Amino acid sequence: MSRIEVVAPNLKVRLSGVTSTIIQLVPVQARSLGIATLGPGLPEGLPKMRWWQVPSLLARPATRRMRIWHARRNVEMVAGLLLRWLFRAPMRLVFTSAAQRDHQAFTKWLIRRMDAVIATSARSGSYLDVPHDVVMHGVDLDLFHPPRGREDGFGAAGxxxxxxxxxxxxxxKSKGTDLFVDAMIELLPRFPDWTAVIAGRATPEHLEFAQSLKARIxxxxxSDRIVFLGEVPDIRPWFRRMSLxxxxSRNEGFGLTPLEAMASMTxxxxxxxxxYAEMVVPGETGAVVASGDGPGLTAAIERYLADPGLAEAHGRQALAHVRRHFPLSREAEGVAKVYDRLWSAR
Incomplete structure (x- = not known):
């Protein structure tokens, strides 16, 4: 613990976008930082501290005057404040905000007590009332990559x-699954070479919604051309098998899947x-439509279904765009600059 300079808490059991960010980013940060995660729901292999080691946070690390506690949720901001205020832990508090809405009063109160705030996009930063740095998420280009063999082709899907x-x-509904289904019901009869694939889980409160979509299909x-895969153990090959x-989504925090698709040359x-609008370059790597605009979404998809060659060309440009602007190492560098500023401040 004396070598741990940064703690990345994950105080939520269920998998979420925040958890995925921690899983991807921390191994890259660990190449140059003493960093450890804390909390449930994280895979083996990540650098971790255990709950019984929490008292170690009350002592200074060997290499710094203080540690950094990097929170991404309200509960993690509260935990950091308690450690610093109640137990006098020598630490600075960082919060990353991905919200695309006005924060509630309690969240604003917590944010004002952070030593540094990071917004994951310019849009999320526009909802903050405090000085902040914009550091967009990146994508792991080793995990998400273009097709490399027959198993990555659509034929392997069967x-x-x-x-x-x-x-x-x-x-x-918030993910817009119904808008996608509506577009497919309209378009697929006119484009017999295309099949639609929906992957993901419907939680109990959304089962009725999922069943209604299947009934419409x-x-x-x-039903044989709009296929529900459910929750798959490894989604990466499916990104590579897609032509589009x-x-x-109607609402989203940040949303990593477009980056993962483009890194897969899709x-x-x-x-x-x-x-999303800060990731996709319209007319070069894809298209962007207004949230909730079903007809607009259908028209944008139709352009690619009618011209698979265009999808292939934009896929190549999407890969180049992500490699240039969204490697995971770039996110780690942006976060490290925030840390360094706190460590160097008097």
Whole structure:
């Protein structure tokens, strides 16, 4: 523990976008920092501290005057404040905000007590009332990469058609799954070479919504061409098998899937929810439409279904764009600059 300079708490059991960020970013940070995660729901292999080691945070690390506690949720900001105020732990507090809405009064109160704040996009930063740095999330280019063999081709999926259009993530209205299904019901009868793939889990409160989508698909006679995979153990090959990826969210925090798709050499049609509009370059790496605009989404998708060559060209440009602007190392460097500023401040 004397070598741990940064603690990245994950005080939530269920997997979320925040958890995914920690899982991807911390190993990159660990190459140059003494960093450890704390909390449940994290895979083996990450640098971790245990709950019984928490009292060690009351002592200074060997290499710094204080540690950094990097919170990403309200509960983690509260825990950091308690450690510093109640137990006098020598630490500075950093908070990363991805919210695309006005924060509640309690959250604003917590944020004002942070030593540094990071926004994951310019849009999320616009909802902050405090000075902040914008550091956008990156994508692991080793994990998400272009097709490398036959197992990465659509033929390996065992589905009908020659091309696939995908929509991955939790199945719920806020994710716009119904907008994607509506577009597919309208478009697929006119484009017989294409199959739609939906991957992701419907939690109990959204099961009725998922069932209603399947009923609409069955009524349209497209159950064999709009395929629900459920929650798959490894989504990465599916990104590589897609000729087009669609991110139709109505609401989003940041949203990593467009970056993961583009890193897999797949163009993206996305809504302007979350940070999507700051990732996708319209006319070069995909298209962006207004959140909730079903007809606009359908029209943007149709352009690619009608011209698979365009999808291939934009996929190549999407890969180059992500490699240039969104490598995970760039995010780690941006966060490290915030840390260094705190450590060097009097």
């Amino acid at each position: 589905l009908s058609g020659r091309f696939a259009v995908g929509c991955f993530g939790r199945i719920r 069955a009524k349209a006679g497209l 990826y669609v991110a139709p 163009p993206v049609v996305a809504s302007d929810a979350g940070a």
